[in-house]
Amino acid sequence: MLKQVVPTAHGVDERIDWSAVEEIWGTRFPADYVAFMETYGAGQLSGEVGIVLPVPRPDAYSDGSDLRQETANARGTWEMLGGRAALDVDPDSILAWGVTSGADIYCWLTTGDDPDLWPVLVCGRHTNPYLQVHPFGMTEFLRRLLTDEEFQEETISVVLPVEPSFVNWRDRQRRWEAGLNPSTWGPGNSSRLGAAAGPVASDHRLGTLVSRPSAHPGDQLCPRRSRHVGAARPLPALRQPLSRLGRFLRITSLTR
Numbered sequence: 001m002l003k004q005v006v007p008t009a010h011g012v013d014e015r016i017d018w019s020a021v022e023e024i025w026g027t028r029f030p031a032d033y034v035a036f037m038e039t040y041g042a043g044q045l046s047g048e049v050g051i052v053l054p055v056p057r058p059d060a061y062s063d064g065s066d067l068r069q070e071t072a073n074a075r076g077t078w079e080m081l082g083g084r085a086a087l088d089v090d091p092d093s094i095l096a097w098g099v100t101s102g103a104d105i106y107c108w109l110t111t112g113d114d115p116d117l118w119p120v121l122v123c124g125r126h127t128n129p130y131l132q133v134h135p136f137g138m139t140e141f142l143r144r145l146l147t148d149e150e151f152q153e154e155t156i157s158v159v160l161p162v163e164p165s166f167v168n169w170r171d172r173q174r175r176w177e178a179g180l181n182p183s184t185w186g187p188g189n190s191s192r193l194g195a196a197a198g199p200v201a202s203d204h205r206l207g208t209l210v211s212r213p214s215a216h217p218g219d220q221l222c223p224r225r226s227r228h229v230g231a232a233r234p235l236p237a238l239r240q241p242l243s244r245l246g247r248f249l250r251i252t253s254l255t256r
Contacts, residue, residue, distance in 0.1 A: 002139045003039070005146055005164050011040035012168040014053065021054045025067075029054065030108070030115040032139040033097060043168040046146065046160045048101045070096035074105040077123040078131065087131045094121060097138055102126060102157030106141070109133065126157035 014037045022028055033054075042053045056066040074096040078087065089109060095118075098106040103125040108118040120141045122132040132155065134141055144151045146164040 002036070002143055005143055006040070006045065006166050007164075008039055008166070010043075010165075010167045010171045012170055013038045014041040016054065024055060027110065028115050030118060030137055032116070032137050036139065040166050041168045041170075043166060043171070045142065045166050046164050047167075048156070048158050048160055049098055049106075049142070049145070050100070051098045052096070067096055070099050070105060071107070073099075074107050074121075074123045077105060081123070081130050087133070089121075094123075100156055100158060104155075104157050106138075108138070122155050124155070124157060127155055128153075 016034075016037055018029070018034060036051065037053070040051070042051055044050050052070055053066050056068075071094060075091045075094050078089075078091060078094060081087075083091075089111075093110045094107050095110050096105050096107045100106075104127060105123040107121040107123065108115075109121050110118055112118065116137065118137065120134045120136065120138060122134070124130045124132065134155075141155075145155060146160065152160055
Protein backbone atom coordinates (compact mmCIF):
# COMPACT_ATOMS: atom_id res chain seq x y z
CA MET A 1 0.00 0.00 0.00
CA LEU A 2 1.16 3.53 -0.75
CA LYS A 3 0.51 4.65 2.85
CA GLN A 4 3.30 2.32 3.96
CA VAL A 5 5.70 4.18 1.68
CA VAL A 6 4.52 7.80 1.69
CA PRO A 7 3.63 9.60 4.96
CA THR A 8 0.09 10.99 5.02
CA ALA A 9 0.76 13.79 7.52
CA HIS A 10 0.59 16.54 4.88
CA GLY A 11 -2.30 15.07 2.93
CA VAL A 12 -5.76 16.67 2.78
CA ASP A 13 -9.07 15.16 1.71
CA GLU A 14 -10.13 17.15 -1.36
CA ARG A 15 -13.80 16.31 -0.67
CA ILE A 16 -14.51 15.84 -4.35
CA ASP A 17 -18.05 15.33 -5.59
CA TRP A 18 -17.28 12.21 -7.62
CA SER A 19 -20.78 12.00 -9.07
CA ALA A 20 -20.29 15.46 -10.60
CA VAL A 21 -16.79 14.55 -11.79
CA GLU A 22 -18.03 11.36 -13.43
CA GLU A 23 -20.77 13.33 -15.18
CA ILE A 24 -18.18 15.79 -16.52
CA TRP A 25 -15.83 13.09 -17.76
CA GLY A 26 -18.42 10.47 -18.68
CA THR A 27 -16.62 7.75 -16.74
CA ARG A 28 -15.81 6.49 -13.27
CA PHE A 29 -12.26 6.93 -12.02
CA PRO A 30 -10.03 4.20 -10.59
CA ALA A 31 -10.66 3.48 -6.93
CA ASP A 32 -7.01 4.03 -6.04
CA TYR A 33 -7.10 7.55 -7.53
CA VAL A 34 -10.29 8.31 -5.59
CA ALA A 35 -8.61 7.02 -2.40
CA PHE A 36 -5.50 9.08 -3.15
CA MET A 37 -7.58 12.26 -3.43
CA GLU A 38 -9.27 11.42 -0.12
CA THR A 39 -6.00 10.64 1.69
CA TYR A 40 -3.41 12.93 0.10
CA GLY A 41 -5.25 15.22 -2.31
CA ALA A 42 -3.56 17.10 -5.13
CA GLY A 43 0.06 18.02 -4.59
CA GLN A 44 3.58 16.77 -4.99
CA LEU A 45 5.26 13.48 -4.25
CA SER A 46 8.93 13.76 -3.30
CA GLY A 47 9.01 17.30 -4.66
CA GLU A 48 9.11 16.09 -8.26
CA VAL A 49 5.83 14.34 -9.15
CA GLY A 50 2.64 16.38 -9.30
CA ILE A 51 -0.72 14.62 -8.90
CA VAL A 52 -3.49 16.76 -10.34
CA LEU A 53 -7.16 17.20 -9.55
CA PRO A 54 -9.84 15.72 -11.83
CA VAL A 55 -11.43 19.17 -12.28
CA PRO A 56 -9.98 22.64 -11.67
CA ARG A 57 -10.41 24.53 -8.42
CA PRO A 58 -10.18 28.32 -8.68
CA ASP A 59 -8.58 28.58 -5.25
CA ALA A 60 -5.83 26.10 -6.18
CA TYR A 61 -5.16 26.45 -9.90
CA SER A 62 -4.58 30.01 -11.00
CA ASP A 63 -4.40 28.90 -14.65
CA GLY A 64 -7.13 26.24 -14.56
CA SER A 65 -4.69 23.34 -14.85
CA ASP A 66 -6.15 19.91 -14.20
CA LEU A 67 -6.49 16.48 -15.78
CA ARG A 68 -7.98 18.03 -18.90
CA GLN A 69 -4.99 20.24 -19.61
CA GLU A 70 -2.45 17.52 -18.86
CA THR A 71 -4.45 15.06 -20.97
CA ALA A 72 -4.21 17.43 -23.93
CA ASN A 73 -0.46 17.71 -23.32
CA ALA A 74 -0.11 13.92 -23.10
CA ARG A 75 -1.98 13.32 -26.34
CA GLY A 76 0.15 15.96 -28.02
CA THR A 77 3.31 14.30 -26.71
CA TRP A 78 2.14 10.88 -27.96
CA GLU A 79 1.53 12.35 -31.41
CA MET A 80 4.89 14.18 -31.36
CA LEU A 81 6.67 10.91 -30.53
CA GLY A 82 5.17 9.10 -33.51
CA GLY A 83 1.52 8.51 -32.68
CA ARG A 84 0.17 5.12 -33.72
CA ALA A 85 3.43 4.23 -35.45
CA ALA A 86 5.17 4.44 -32.07
CA LEU A 87 2.38 3.06 -29.86
CA ASP A 88 -0.83 1.84 -31.44
CA VAL A 89 -3.49 3.21 -29.12
CA ASP A 90 -6.55 5.38 -29.55
CA PRO A 91 -5.47 8.87 -28.44
CA ASP A 92 -8.92 9.36 -26.92
CA SER A 93 -8.05 6.59 -24.45
CA ILE A 94 -5.16 8.65 -22.98
CA LEU A 95 -6.16 10.31 -19.70
CA ALA A 96 -3.46 12.05 -17.63
CA TRP A 97 -3.26 12.04 -13.84
CA GLY A 98 0.25 13.32 -13.08
CA VAL A 99 3.27 15.21 -14.39
CA THR A 100 6.89 15.46 -13.27
CA SER A 101 9.39 18.29 -13.07
CA GLY A 102 11.19 16.52 -15.91
CA ALA A 103 8.19 16.94 -18.26
CA ASP A 104 7.11 13.29 -18.02
CA ILE A 105 3.33 12.85 -18.09
CA TYR A 106 1.70 9.88 -16.35
CA CYS A 107 -1.63 8.69 -17.71
CA TRP A 108 -4.16 5.93 -17.78
CA LEU A 109 -5.11 4.08 -20.92
CA THR A 110 -8.88 3.84 -20.61
CA THR A 111 -9.02 0.62 -22.61
CA GLY A 112 -11.86 -1.12 -20.78
CA ASP A 113 -15.07 -0.62 -18.86
CA ASP A 114 -13.41 -1.26 -15.47
CA PRO A 115 -11.28 1.75 -14.44
CA ASP A 116 -9.48 -0.35 -11.84
CA LEU A 117 -7.93 -2.34 -14.70
CA TRP A 118 -6.67 0.65 -16.68
CA PRO A 119 -2.89 0.37 -17.26
CA VAL A 120 -0.51 3.27 -16.77
CA LEU A 121 0.98 5.02 -19.79
CA VAL A 122 4.21 6.97 -19.44
CA CYS A 123 4.77 9.77 -21.95
CA GLY A 124 8.37 10.40 -21.00
CA ARG A 125 10.87 13.10 -21.71
CA HIS A 126 14.10 11.22 -21.05
CA THR A 127 12.65 7.83 -20.14
CA ASN A 128 13.67 4.63 -21.88
CA PRO A 129 11.62 4.09 -23.94
CA TYR A 130 9.75 7.38 -24.21
CA LEU A 131 6.34 5.67 -24.39
CA GLN A 132 5.70 2.87 -21.91
CA VAL A 133 2.67 0.88 -20.80
CA HIS A 134 2.64 -0.75 -17.37
CA PRO A 135 -0.07 -3.32 -16.55
CA PHE A 136 -1.01 -1.95 -13.12
CA GLY A 137 -2.72 1.09 -11.66
CA MET A 138 -1.61 4.49 -10.42
CA THR A 139 -0.74 3.68 -6.82
CA GLU A 140 1.23 0.55 -7.70
CA PHE A 141 3.10 2.57 -10.31
CA LEU A 142 3.87 5.26 -7.71
CA ARG A 143 4.92 2.68 -5.13
CA ARG A 144 7.46 1.23 -7.55
CA LEU A 145 8.57 4.66 -8.68
CA LEU A 146 9.33 5.70 -5.11
CA THR A 147 10.98 2.46 -3.94
CA ASP A 148 12.68 0.82 -6.92
CA GLU A 149 15.74 2.62 -8.28
CA GLU A 150 15.85 0.58 -11.47
CA PHE A 151 12.20 1.37 -12.12
CA GLN A 152 12.97 5.06 -11.54
CA GLU A 153 15.74 4.97 -14.13
CA GLU A 154 13.27 3.78 -16.73
CA THR A 155 10.18 5.82 -15.88
CA ILE A 156 11.17 9.32 -14.69
CA SER A 157 13.50 11.97 -16.11
CA VAL A 158 14.68 13.41 -12.79
CA VAL A 159 16.32 12.02 -9.68
CA LEU A 160 14.02 11.41 -6.71
CA PRO A 161 15.10 11.86 -3.08
CA VAL A 162 15.70 8.72 -1.07
CA GLU A 163 12.94 9.41 1.44
CA PRO A 164 9.46 9.63 -0.17
CA SER A 165 7.25 12.52 0.87
CA PHE A 166 4.01 14.21 -0.06
CA VAL A 167 2.89 17.82 0.36
CA ASN A 168 -0.65 18.92 -0.46
CA TRP A 169 -1.00 22.09 -2.54
CA ARG A 170 -2.44 23.99 0.46
CA ASP A 171 0.59 23.25 2.60
CA ARG A 172 2.96 24.16 -0.23
CA GLN A 173 1.15 27.46 -0.63
CA ARG A 174 1.50 28.24 3.07
CA ARG A 175 5.20 27.40 3.00
CA TRP A 176 5.76 29.54 -0.07
CA GLU A 177 3.97 32.51 1.45
CA ALA A 178 6.09 32.13 4.60
CA GLY A 179 9.27 32.26 2.53
CA LEU A 180 10.06 28.58 3.12
CA ASN A 181 11.08 25.92 0.66
CA PRO A 182 7.72 24.29 -0.22
CA SER A 183 9.22 20.79 -0.23
CA THR A 184 11.56 20.86 2.77
CA TRP A 185 10.38 23.60 5.19
CA GLY A 186 13.92 24.98 4.92
CA PRO A 187 14.74 28.66 4.41
CA GLY A 188 14.20 30.11 0.97
CA ASN A 189 11.59 29.17 -1.61
CA SER A 190 13.86 28.71 -4.62
CA SER A 191 13.40 24.96 -4.92
CA ARG A 192 13.96 23.20 -8.24
CA LEU A 193 10.24 23.18 -8.84
CA GLY A 194 9.87 26.85 -8.02
CA ALA A 195 12.57 27.68 -10.51
CA ALA A 196 11.36 25.35 -13.25
CA ALA A 197 10.96 26.83 -16.70
CA GLY A 198 10.53 25.71 -20.28
CA PRO A 199 8.55 22.52 -20.82
CA VAL A 200 7.49 22.35 -17.16
CA ALA A 201 6.40 25.29 -15.05
CA SER A 202 5.44 25.32 -11.38
CA ASP A 203 2.52 27.35 -10.13
CA HIS A 204 3.74 28.57 -6.75
CA ARG A 205 0.27 29.07 -5.31
CA LEU A 206 -0.61 25.49 -6.08
CA GLY A 207 2.73 23.75 -6.02
CA THR A 208 1.52 21.32 -8.67
CA LEU A 209 3.33 20.98 -11.96
CA VAL A 210 2.00 22.20 -15.27
CA SER A 211 3.68 20.59 -18.25
CA ARG A 212 4.40 22.55 -21.38
CA PRO A 213 5.05 20.40 -24.47
CA SER A 214 8.21 21.46 -26.25
CA ALA A 215 8.68 21.90 -29.96
CA HIS A 216 10.57 18.66 -30.59
CA PRO A 217 11.25 15.45 -28.61
CA GLY A 218 14.98 15.83 -29.14
CA ASP A 219 15.57 19.25 -27.62
CA GLN A 220 17.48 19.70 -24.39
CA LEU A 221 15.22 22.19 -22.59
CA CYS A 222 14.66 19.79 -19.73
CA PRO A 223 17.85 17.72 -19.31
CA ARG A 224 17.87 14.62 -17.16
CA ARG A 225 19.86 15.00 -13.95
CA SER A 226 21.96 11.87 -13.94
CA ARG A 227 22.74 10.04 -10.72
CA HIS A 228 26.34 9.80 -11.86
CA VAL A 229 27.14 12.92 -13.86
CA GLY A 230 25.72 16.43 -13.92
CA ALA A 231 25.59 16.74 -17.69
CA ALA A 232 22.41 16.11 -19.62
CA ARG A 233 22.07 12.65 -21.12
CA PRO A 234 21.67 12.98 -24.91
CA LEU A 235 18.46 11.62 -26.31
CA PRO A 236 18.87 8.49 -28.46
CA ALA A 237 17.23 8.16 -31.84
CA LEU A 238 13.50 7.56 -31.43
CA ARG A 239 13.43 4.19 -33.18
CA GLN A 240 16.05 2.70 -30.90
CA PRO A 241 14.15 2.94 -27.57
CA LEU A 242 10.87 2.12 -29.22
CA SER A 243 12.32 -1.16 -30.38
CA ARG A 244 12.48 -2.11 -26.72
CA LEU A 245 8.79 -1.54 -26.09
CA GLY A 246 8.31 -5.29 -25.77
CA ARG A 247 9.91 -5.09 -22.34
CA PHE A 248 7.12 -2.88 -21.13
CA LEU A 249 4.09 -3.75 -23.23
CA ARG A 250 2.69 -6.68 -21.34
CA ILE A 251 -0.85 -6.36 -22.53
CA THR A 252 -1.90 -7.86 -25.82
CA SER A 253 -4.11 -5.14 -27.24
CA LEU A 254 -4.58 -1.50 -26.33
CA THR A 255 -6.93 -0.52 -29.11
CA ARG A 256 -10.64 -0.26 -28.62
